[in-house]
Amino acid sequence: MCKLAAEFPSRVVPALGLHPWYLQNCSKDWRKNLQELLEQNPKALIGECGLDRLKDVPPNLQKEIFAEHIYLAKEYKRPMLVHAVKAQNWLEGFWTSLKEVRFVLHSFSGSVELLERALSFGAYISFCPQTRARKNFKELAQAVPLQKLLLESDGPYQGNPADISALAKDVAECKNMELKELAAEVYKNSREFIDVR
Ligand SMILES: [Zn+2]
Numbered sequence: 001m002c003k004l005a006a007e008f009p010s011r012v013v014p015a016l017g018l019h020p021w022y023l024q025n026c027s028k029d030w031r032k033n034l035q036e037l038l039e040q041n042p043k044a045l046i047g048e049c050g051l052d053r054l055k056d057v058p059p060n061l062q063k064e065i066f067a068e069h070i071y072l073a074k075e076y077k078r079p080m081l082v083h084a085v086k087a088q089n090w091l092e093g094f095w096t097s098l099k100e101v102r103f104v105l106h107s108f109s110g111s112v113e114l115l116e117r118a119l120s121f122g123a124y125i126s127f128c129p130q131t132r133a134r135k136n137f138k139e140l141a142q143a144v145p146l147q148k149l150l151l152e153s154d155g156p157y158q159g160n161p162a163d164i165s166a167l168a169k170d171v172a173e174c175k176n177m178e179l180k181e182l183a184a185e186v187y188k189n190s191r192e193f194i195d196v197r
Helices: 002-007 030-040 059-076 112-120 129-133 137-143 161-174 179-194
Strands: 045-052 080-085 103-105 124-127 149-151
Touching: 030 059, 045 059, 059 080, 112 124, 112 137, 124 137, 129 137, 129 161, 137 161, 149 161, 149 179, 161 179
Parallel strands: 045 080, 080 103, 103 124, 124 149
Antiparallel strands: none
């Protein structure tokens, strides 16, 4: 990913971190390695990192490594991509430290209640093509303030870049606004989000 970013600096921004699905075999030097990579890639974001209760990865290990990522995001002043699945209760222990970094709950898959809680700590909220299949999609789309909304493919897991235009169209419809206006706002938010301070 860093190679691609070096080759296409205006199109690719890398994100570096340990995904909660793959923690058990991580090197014991992971923190030092990640710090080195962050130093070599001053525009890189941190992530995906986070919490996933559907995966058989020890909760304490997930929480410990997530906390380290938040710490690094603070230290290096990098935005953070957070993966959170069925983790509403676990997140409770992290909101106050998350509040100090710029973060997004990516491929949001929770309740409106979680969405509002996350927003109150400054979260950006990102929808992916699969979000449209959720029962509460319309409520979620209406509950996100325009200036906190991001859209993603989450490819190759949950869609591909070509699906984003249909997603944007549906979100615009739920919000009762013009697609063009929504697209411009999401683009602006995306630029702001990845802009390393
Ligand atoms: Zn994810």
